[in-house]
Amino acid sequence: MDAGQVEEVSQTLAANLRAARGLRGWRLDDLAEASGVSRGMIHQIETARSNPSVATLTRLCSALDVPISQLVEMPTQLGSPARRADALVSRHGRSTAALLLADGRHELWEHTLHPGDAIHDAGHPAGTRELIHVTSGTLHVDVGGATFVVPALDALSMRGDRPHTYRNAGDQAIHYTLVVIYTGAHDARHPRITQ
Template identity: 55%
Template sequence: MDPAEPVSRALAANLRAARQARGWRLEDLAERSGVSRGMLQQIETGRTNPSIATLARICSTLGVSIGRLVEPPEELGHVVRAAEVAVRPAGAGGQARLLINDGRAELWDFLIAPGEELRSPGHPEGTGELLHVNTGELAVTVGGAAFSLGPGDALRMRGDRPHVYANPGAEPVRFTMTVIYGGRQDPRYAV
């Protein structure tokens, strides 16, 4: 494979996306940038690589950096496969799975058995949590305030205070939670 091929593919896709996000046709970008429609079409289909000068004119017109237009797709998103997710015990018969994180936020999937509870001393200052109950009943206590949630309910809460997640029901409770760090990330789950 030509080493420039991944860059050409990224440039083609990113240029097309940037142009379309502005509602511009190839003709519109050509007129604004001074780069011919034919050249733009060849770039967007990956049939040619523009000179730096041509790329600079296109980027200036779109208001984006050259780096942004040649950014490979893997920099735009990252997939974590189910088999890669670590499962941690959560009480007797429960589990906590850190599905994905990016250094600023974490997405968790929890399963808590009936009668079980999970306690947290609180995360770093400025941390918040968003919870969504999928199945079962969830009782949450944070900083002395109590919340009862059922299937489909969601809660936004402070994560920087001691908190408890409890299952008061007769069935397991499954919920997803996003932890959003306002300052530094909890070192226990750092990327």
């Protein structure tokens, strides 16, 4: 590991330790008391001026109830941004459904549904759930013989493994986001998009 990599690991550890301590609402003194590691040493680690021994890191992780891997997880492993321009877009009349992210177990969609338009889905594999958040307009969702009316700023959790339809019965465009959660097999109709 070169000096640049060592510095990157130190900075990552410092940021992750501060974040883990902050999530618990602990001050430096609180973590020192819970872990048996001196306040000064914790401060040195959190400012990337000292690299802890494995024993020290283990005591800090034990006190915070987090695995060591969480404290050394590099920023590139924490998330991956997606650009709207890279979305896969399908058209339904004048309306659009844009697949922003898909990792094989989850899909994130952004929909615009124009008045009079509808998007029909035959249903995903068994056990699939959908989470819908409407940002503007009022969305009608038909699933398994039931109809749900979801106004702007409200949300719906529903079975995605039944035939379902998203409808716009109003006179203005509806904008909503949709998360598909697969508990079993991935829906082969949609590709995996990972950044």
